[in-house]
Amino acid sequence: MSDISFIGLGEMGSAMAGRLIESGHSVHVWNRSTGAADALVAAGATRAVSIADALSVGTVISMLANDAAAEAVFSAEALADAPAGTLHINCATLSVEATDRLTDLHSLAGIDYVAAPVLGRSNIAAAGKLNVVAAGTKSAIARAQPYLDAIGKRTWAVGERPSTASLVKIGVNYNLIHALQALAESVTLVEHGGVDGMTFVEILTDAAFTGSVYTGYGNLIARKAYSPPGFSVGLGLKDLSLAERAAAASGVVLPTAPVLRDMFERALADPELAPLDWSAIAEITRGLSTAE
Structure with a gap:
């Protein structure tokens, strides 16, 4: 060695x-x-x-x-x-x-x-x-x-060209950010219908979405277990910004990026959410939903 x-x-x-x-x-x-x-x-x-x-x-x-x-x-x-x-x-x-x-x-x-x-x-x-x-x-x-x-x-x-690797990783993280938001919305939806969030995540990840993103982050979102952070909200917004910049440089339109940015900016503006794991953006979606 x-x-x-x-x-x-x-x-x-x-x-x-x-x-x-x-x-x-x-x-x-x-x-x-x-x-x-x-x-x-x-x-x-x-x-x-x-x-x-x-x-x-x-x-x-x-x-x-x-x-x-x-x-x-x-x-x-x-x-x-x-x-x-x-x-x-x-x-x-x-x-x-x-x-x-x-x-x-x-x-x-x-x-x-x-x-x-x-x-x-x-x-x-x-x-x-x-x-x-x-x-x-x-x-x-x-x-x-x-x-x-x-x-x-x-x-x-x-x-x-080294920046090719950066572009690929930016693309991966952009997809991952969408997964966080999709989980946030679907978990919130079933919770408001009286279904336990963890039960829903188990159903979702048993066959349809078996990867580590859905199983790992699904559990964090269902349990609201955002601390200690593995990757912070601030770093999540940084990675979203990298995707926006890469798209602008290439003339690519990312239609969902403004919605995702809004979720991250709202989370960063909340002093209770800002220091947590980036999956805590799910709490913005939960907060947007009307009470039972």
Whole structure:
């Protein structure tokens, strides 16, 4: 096994870094808020003292929250100090535009760049069963594959332009957001007819919708079990915004996007819902329905 740095230690990043440690890799960890690294250091990771220290390892995985965070950390100045031939595997969901900008910056610095956004929640990451959508040069993806194999059960290579992977992940998340809203509406409908929400979700997912999205989020919505959040309402709106921007850039019309945006903005405006899991947008739909 080899040395690798992991940058971005939120819930998802910490789970992925922990999985790499369990897989036998020597993992160096860095986060903008230093306390996030403590548990991983206790589990055997090495603390990187700066972004330059993390990049000096030569292979880096990052899982930062959004475009602004990723571009601030991986600036031209930071990349200029990285060793020649460094590999950066970016597992976050970023916009197409930011991914293209980062690709250009890495190319100018002589760094191999792979966009490899992941599908799954933190418990899936900890088990090494994520699905990974990867794009980059064939040689860069080949270099990245041992690390992707440690965190995921399958890697889908979708092209040599890294932003292609970002676009695919944006499309997946747009579909997932629709599933959350569909669950919210159907659960609310049957609840108002006197049917237990959990019973309905069991019926729905036994045969017609057997995937993890419907079973997992259906249970959360039926039980109103939105805390602790696996993925926040704010991050959900961020991903919806990425879909809207990608559509606008391509001349694609997304007719349901305004409705979904309204659900997220209402949830974020509610101080009780804003800190919860993104499936908590279901409570907006529940609140729109008339009382019995």
